[in-house]
Amino acid sequence: xxxxxxxxxxxxxxxxxxxxxxxxxxxxxxxxxxxxxxxxxxxxxxxxxxxxxxxxxxxxxxxxxxxxxxxxxxxxxxxxxxxxxxxxxxxxxxxxxxxxxxxxxxxxxxxxxxxxxxxxxxxxxxxxxxxxxxxxxxxxxxxxxxxxxxxxxxxxxxxxxxxxxxxxxxxxxxxxxxxxxxxxxxxxxxxxxxxxxxxxxxxxxxxxxxxxxxxxxxxxxxxxxxxxxxxxxxxxxxxxxxxxxxxxxxxxxxxxxxxxxxxxxxxxxxxxxxxxxxxxxxxxxxxxxxxxxxxxxxxxxxxxxxxxxxxxxxxxxxxxxxxxxxxxxxxxxxxxxxxxxxxxxxxxxxxxxxxxxxxxxxxxxxxxxxxxxxxxxxxxxxxxxxxxxxxxxxxxxxxxxxxxxxxxxxxxxxxxxxxxxxxxxxxxxxxxxxxxxxxxxxxxxxxxxxxxxxxxxxxxxxxxxxxxxxxxxxxxxxxxxxxxxxxxxxxxxxxxxxxxxxxxxxxxxxxxxxxxxxxxxxxxxxxxxxxxxxxxxxxxxxxxxxxxxxxxxxxxxxxxxxxxxxxxxxxxxxxxxxxxxxxxxxxxxxxxxxxxxxxxxxxxxxxxxxxxxxxxxxxxxxxxxxxxxxx
Amino acid sequence: xxxxxxxxxxxxxxxxxxxxxxxxxxxxxxxxxxxxxxxxxxxxxxxxxxxxxxxxxxxxxxxxxxxxxxxxxxxxxxxxxxxxxxxxxxxxxxxxxxxxxxxxxxxxxxxxxxxxxxxxxxxxxxxxxxxxxxxxxxxxxxxxxxxxxxxxxxxxxxxxxxxxxxxxxxxxxxxxxxxxxxxxxxxxxxxxxxxxxxxxxxxxxxxxxxxxxxxxxxxxxxxxxxxxxxxxxxxxxxxxxxxxxxxxxxxxxxxxxxxxxxxxxxxxxxxxxxxxxxxxxxxxxxxxxxxxxxxxxxxxxxxxxxxxxxxxxxxxxxxxxxxxxxxxxxxxxxxxxxxxxxx
Numbered sequence: 001x002x003x004x005x006x007x008x009x010x011x012x013x014x015x016x017x018x019x020x021x022x023x024x025x026x027x028x029x030x031x032x033x034x035x036x037x038x039x040x041x042x043x044x045x046x047x048x049x050x051x052x053x054x055x056x057x058x059x060x061x062x063x064x065x066x067x068x069x070x071x072x073x074x075x076x077x078x079x080x081x082x083x084x085x086x087x088x089x090x091x092x093x094x095x096x097x098x099x100x101x102x103x104x105x106x107x108x109x110x111x112x113x114x115x116x117x118x119x120x121x122x123x124x125x126x127x128x129x130x131x132x133x134x135x136x137x138x139x140x141x142x143x144x145x146x147x148x149x150x151x152x153x154x155x156x157x158x159x160x161x162x163x164x165x166x167x168x169x170x171x172x173x174x175x176x177x178x179x180x181x182x183x184x185x186x187x188x189x190x191x192x193x194x195x196x197x198x199x200x201x202x203x204x205x206x207x208x209x210x211x212x213x214x215x216x217x218x219x220x221x222x223x224x225x226x227x228x229x230x231x232x233x234x235x236x237x238x239x240x241x242x243x244x245x246x247x248x249x250x251x252x253x254x255x256x257x258x259x260x261x262x263x264x265x266x267x268x269x270x271x272x273x274x275x276x277x278x279x280x281x282x283x284x285x286x287x288x289x290x291x292x293x294x295x296x297x298x299x300x301x302x303x304x305x306x307x308x309x310x311x312x313x314x315x316x317x318x319x320x321x322x323x324x325x326x327x328x329x330x331x332x333x334x335x336x337x338x339x340x341x342x343x344x345x346x347x348x349x350x351x352x353x354x355x356x357x358x359x360x361x362x363x364x365x366x367x368x369x370x371x372x373x374x375x376x377x378x379x380x381x382x383x384x385x386x387x388x389x390x391x392x393x394x395x396x397x398x399x400x401x402x403x404x405x406x407x408x409x410x411x412x413x414x415x416x417x418x419x420x421x422x423x424x425x426x427x428x429x430x431x432x433x434x435x436x437x438x439x440x441x442x443x444x445x446x447x448x449x450x451x452x453x454x455x456x457x458x459x460x461x462x463x464x465x466x467x468x469x470x471x472x473x474x475x476x477x478x479x480x481x482x483x484x485x486x487x488x489x490x491x492x493x494x495x496x497x498x499x500x501x502x503x504x505x506x507x508x509x510x511x512x513x514x515x516x517x518x519x520x521x522x523x524x525x526x527x528x529x530x531x532x533x534x535x536x537x538x539x540x541x542x543x544x545x546x547x548x549x550x551x552x553x554x555x556x557x558x559x560x561x562x563x564x565x566x567x568x569x570x571x572x573x574x575x576x577x578x579x580x581x582x583x584x585x586x587x588x589x590x591x592x593x594x595x596x597x598x599x600x601x602x603x604x605x606x607x608x609x610x611x612x613x614x615x616x617x618x619x620x621x622x623x624x625x626x627x628x629x630x631x
Numbered sequence: 632x633x634x635x636x637x638x639x640x641x642x643x644x645x646x647x648x649x650x651x652x653x654x655x656x657x658x659x660x661x662x663x664x665x666x667x668x669x670x671x672x673x674x675x676x677x678x679x680x681x682x683x684x685x686x687x688x689x690x691x692x693x694x695x696x697x698x699x700x701x702x703x704x705x706x707x708x709x710x711x712x713x714x715x716x717x718x719x720x721x722x723x724x725x726x727x728x729x730x731x732x733x734x735x736x737x738x739x740x741x742x743x744x745x746x747x748x749x750x751x752x753x754x755x756x757x758x759x760x761x762x763x764x765x766x767x768x769x770x771x772x773x774x775x776x777x778x779x780x781x782x783x784x785x786x787x788x789x790x791x792x793x794x795x796x797x798x799x800x801x802x803x804x805x806x807x808x809x810x811x812x813x814x815x816x817x818x819x820x821x822x823x824x825x826x827x828x829x830x831x832x833x834x835x836x837x838x839x840x841x842x843x844x845x846x847x848x849x850x851x852x853x854x855x856x857x858x859x860x861x862x863x864x865x866x867x868x869x870x871x872x873x874x875x876x877x878x879x880x881x882x883x884x885x886x887x888x889x890x891x892x893x894x895x896x897x898x899x900x901x902x903x904x905x906x907x908x909x910x911x912x913x914x915x916x917x918x919x920x921x922x923x924x925x926x927x928x929x930x931x932x933x934x935x936x937x938x939x940x941x942x943x944x945x946x947x948x949x950x951x952x953x954x955x956x957x958x959x960x961x962x963x964x965x966x967x968x969x970x971x972x973x974x
Contacts, residue, residue, distance in 0.1 A: 046963075249967060250964055250965075251964060252960065252961075252962050252963065252964040253962070262959050265955070265958065266955055269955055276714060297947065297951040297952075298953045298955070299953070301717055301718070303713070305710065306739055306740065306742075306743040307739060309707060309740075310710035310713070313704075313707040313740075314710050314713045314714030315714060316703075316714060317710070317711035317712060317715040319718075321716075321722065322718060322719065340707065343704050433960045435956075436955050473678070473681050473699035474679055474699075475678060479678060479698060479699055480699070481647075481693050481694050481699070481701070481702065483694075483700075484704050485702065494649075
């Protein structure tokens with residue numbers, strides 16, 4: 001989270017590795033409310049001034065069969081008093097609400113870490129559903145010996161706590177997550193007040209539910225305070241994690257989906273045009289549609305189209321009519337939009353296409369993260385169809401990336417692909433609310449002046465940047481027709497002549513290539529030019545790469561980190577920069593897509609480090625690859 | 632754009648300098664002329680008019696209209712038009728499409744545009760064939776149509792465009808014939824209807840499906856086989872010698888003879904263009920035993936999509952300040968006053 005906190009010196013990072021950050025993983029059945037628990041714990045952690053990163057890890061099924069391992073939903077948070085850039089390699093604390101949650105998550109727990117298990121749920125039936133052998137119970141058979149185990153009957157304790165409110169058994173048990181949250185808040189010395197306020201607002205229409213949940217929260221907290229447990233279980237004690245160093249200012253937590261939505265609104269305001277968003281629900285991109293649908297007063301029109309194609313086509317229609325057309329999806333939906341994106345390239349209209357990447361191919365892993373749509377973004381259309389591609393590195397970075405996408409789309413009359421992924425879209429991090437006064441506006445100038453008598457309006461005449469004029473239908477004197485058929489280089493009328501197609505193909509390519517002159521030069525994120533090894537990445541691998549490079553440097557290794565925002569066109573100095581390094585390592589959550597593009601563009605010996613398990617990289621994995629490359 | 636004075640223009644003002652490139656004798660020429668003749672009668676301005684098309688022979692249409700125009704991609708004209716109209720509801724939007732474009736590759740968009748009731752005119756040129764791709768059968772081709780892709784005759788049953796439109800919730804459905812003098816009247820009615828106006832135009836493809844509509848378009852057959860509907864007028868054809876009546880026992884339309892012009896005696900029904908049930912029957916009449924229903928078949932306006940969107944956006948924005956700095960700083964926030972380790 002480079003935007004939120006100052007960067008630590010290598011000494012600081014090395015001096016206090018463990019105690020200043022703690023990784024907690026809440027795991028339970030999809031119906032147990034783990035995402036909600038995690039989200040509220042995140043908020044209280046942010047309010048306590050810790051830096052943090054989260055990783056919501058949930059199944060594709062809305063309600064998978066209860067108690068099964070594939071129905072387990074987990075939420076991991078890494079927080080601390082140092083700069084936090086990943087959700088953490090290994091949890092220190094695992095909260096397991098049932099046997100399946102324990103079974104699927106315990107192996108990742110740090111040796112000596114703490115397990116808090118709801119023993120009330122460890123019934124023979126639930127143990128069998130989770131796939132434990134008949135008669136076997138991990139809570140009693142000693143198989144968890146390398147961890148600290150704290151078992152308690154959360155279900156019963158919750159039922160006792162909410163008894164006065166007369167809820168049915170099912171409804172009463174729903175408060176389990178609040179009881180657990182109460183205990184977690186006690187463990188990390190968090191303030192309960194914001195949670196109590198939140199519950200009152202959430203259940204404003206059902207005060208008895210609010211009261212029951214608050215009672216459960218308080219009971220969990222009181223349990224930690226009063227139960228004599230510290231002696232038996234060393235891990236279960238109160239921790240106080242100091243606030244992280246942060247630049248002074250106003251902070252909030254933000255998810256990638258929120259940051260993109262806000263960035264798009266900000267970008268359209270900086271361009272001086274209203275936004276039209278055409279979308280079709282798809283995991284994990286829908287959250288952007290939801291956020292924007294509530295922002296009508298910012299000149300945002302949202303349209304839930306009948307399919308992905310209509311979503312992008314309506315956005316193109318809106319751009320044609322003078323709004324900034326935006327559409328958003330995930331890989332499979334982007335594939336459907338491909339032909340229409342080609343139309344936007346051909347008609348040279350502004351358009352922003354957000355791709356929240358997920359595991360592929362086909363339907364793939366809808367709720368898991370991957371970066372495997374880079375080829376699709378850069379190359380995935382028929383014909384020579386170049387378009388700029390930008391990739392966000394973190395939830396907070398997505399705000400600036402969305403603004404950059406708006407700038408390029410409107411200044412160069414081109415569609416722009418903005419890449420994020422499921423991890424960025426769902427994860428939250430603290431964000432220092434930027435001062436909008438610090439962003440330079442890039443106002444759009446619609447063409448309104450009709451040519452003089454006898455003159456002819458040329459809709460494909462270009463400005464020095466290669467951009468054609470943007471004319472709103474309704475403007476007198478500038479009537480013209482556009483379309484997907486190859487057009488004459490100036491008038492835009494249909495023209496199949498060989499030389500004309502060559503010239504138009506060149507013009508489209510030159511325009512997009514030329515954008516390289518209008519984007520910042522590539523910087524070295526950590527380290528310097530010319531070291532023995534450079535680790536170059538893009539997108540959400542920023543955190544683990546950055547931490548791994550920092551750790552390696554603190555051990556004295558000669559390694560640097562470069563992180564790309566502009567995937568296409570690439571910054572003009574990137575070739576020179578890459579050639580200055582002895583070796584190039586490219587970690588990616590795909591089978592080597594950026595690696596291929598770098599080799600093609602610069603003829604450099606870029607080596608891949610790939611992971612496609614649906615889970616983000618661990619710092620240690622990249623660290624090991626760095627050590628091996630320099631061995 | 633709110634100037635209500637009718638704009639004065641001539642058909643010529645709606646022609647571009649582009650050479651029209653349809654096959655000689657194509658019905659599209661007649662439709663183009665009819666549209667260019669109709670535009671001056673509507674009193675609208677070329678700059679406020681947008682023609683949007685998909686892909687197919689008819690979809691070249693926008694290049695020939697001196698208006699704003701967008702030749703999009705196959706089947707997607709309704710979706711592009713939806714974006715245009717939502718972005719600027721003041722524009723007068725016409726969609727030019729064909730049987731393949733609107734009912735095959737773009738059937739989904741046509742359906743949703745109609746159910747949403749976006750204010751626009753949809754002119755569906757139905758020639759029951761794929762012309763641009765050289766003669767394959769289309770979703771409206773009759774069973775047994777021999778084509779390059781169906782050398783032994785097509786076996787799938789055709790779609791009925793007007794029945795599709797009504798089923799999708801269209802509030803205005805009409806039919807015309809490419810070369811018929813009544814086409815401008817149909818177009819004017821379509822334009823006058825606020826909402827999605829669906830017009831099926833029987834259009835002759837002289838190369839791949841010539842004379843497929845001749846059984847009712849030929850001059851000799853026209854009177855007996857064409858039923859031109861007029862709101863409030865009895866459903867008469869064949870020079871008034873025949874009419875349609877409603878058999879109340881079977882709830883079907885029946886052809887009856889009218890003697891001495893006494894249509895009331897023959898119980899011929901009067902066309903009520905707001906009657907959805909009768910509209911369904913009119914578009915479903917099997918040709919042969921019945922004439923072809925033409926003109927405005929159904930016209931019963933309802934609130935339009937874009938006006939509902941505009942209204943909701945305005946209502947949701949009411950009294951809310953749109954300050955960007957406030958927006959990005961919303962939610963649960965906290966202040967960091969100084970750097971903790973600085974001390």
